[in-house]
Amino acid sequence: MTANLTAAAEDPHAPVLRVRSVVMRFGGLLALDGIDLDVVQGERLAILGPNGAGKTTLFNVIAGDLRPTQGSVAIKGVDCTLLPSRHRPRLGVARTYQKARSFPGLTVGDNLYLAVVGKRGRHRSLLRTATDRSWRDRAVEAAEAVWLGRQLDTLVGALSHGQKRQLELGMAVVTDPDVMLLDEPASGLSRGERERLTELLDELAVNATLLLIEHDMDVAFAVARRVVVMFDGTTIASGTPEEVQHNPLVHEIYLGTGAA
Numbered sequence: 001m002t003a004n005l006t007a008a009a010e011d012p013h014a015p016v017l018r019v020r021s022v023v024m025r026f027g028g029l030l031a032l033d034g035i036d037l038d039v040v041q042g043e044r045l046a047i048l049g050p051n052g053a054g055k056t057t058l059f060n061v062i063a064g065d066l067r068p069t070q071g072s073v074a075i076k077g078v079d080c081t082l083l084p085s086r087h088r089p090r091l092g093v094a095r096t097y098q099k100a101r102s103f104p105g106l107t108v109g110d111n112l113y114l115a116v117v118g119k120r121g122r123h124r125s126l127l128r129t130a131t132d133r134s135w136r137d138r139a140v141e142a143a144e145a146v147w148l149g150r151q152l153d154t155l156v157g158a159l160s161h162g163q164k165r166q167l168e169l170g171m172a173v174v175t176d177p178d179v180m181l182l183d184e185p186a187s188g189l190s191r192g193e194r195e196r197l198t199e200l201l202d203e204l205a206v207n208a209t210l211l212l213i214e215h216d217m218d219v220a221f222a223v224a225r226r227v228v229v230m231f232d233g234t235t236i237a238s239g240t241p242e243e244v245q246h247n248p249l250v251h252e253i254y255l256g257t258g259a260a
Helices: 055-063 083-092 108-120 131-146 159-171 192-205 217-223 239-243 247-253
Strands: 016-025 028-038 043-046 072-077 093-095 181-185 209-213 226-233 234-239
Touching: 016 055, 016 234, 028 055, 028 234, 043 217, 055 093, 055 181, 055 209, 083 093, 083 108, 093 159, 108 131, 108 159, 131 159, 159 181, 159 192, 192 209, 192 217, 209 217, 217 239, 226 239, 226 247, 234 239, 234 247
Parallel strands: 043 209, 043 226, 093 181, 181 209
Antiparallel strands: 016 028, 016 072, 226 234
């Protein structure tokens, strides 16, 4: 398949992300059953649901880690359904994962710098150029943005779990993405770290489109302006955090019938 990876939708009101009738099967298991999703530029969207609902599978399809059985994914007007994940950064998509994918033997600054290099797709050389220096400067700015400015020279292996999650965000932010896919960013964090993360996400999400999968509903409802709830590979509810909190079906399937 070929596609113009520099193309973008001319209509400023067109969705930056459009998912249409996506089905994902793993043998006899139906993980996604006809998912439709439109996300506009600058939106903050949380995808909630119990384990096995299909949330991460949907992220993997959007990010290009999985090719859907049926359906299509378009980013900024480009149909990238069949394109592998390496093309997503060129379309302005950055993603974090449930498990950290940073390099523990390198410093915070080096990890952020390599994230920029990875997006640009440039072959490294031994010569230090003005471009390299500008990318290093961008790494410093990203570290400051995720509150790791004082840890630039710290090895990632020496960071706390919370700081590693901040670095994962930084490695997404440093690429100046149009769309950020955050897979359970609050996983494993203490209450204080979750509050810090919520504040950080609220600051980072001003310009970029933000989609997050999150089990911590306090984090999700504090950050998101729209919430989609999934169950058994389908969408069962969509609306504002307030609407979803008061949706009887969500209470029954996800929150439990006794939830307040």
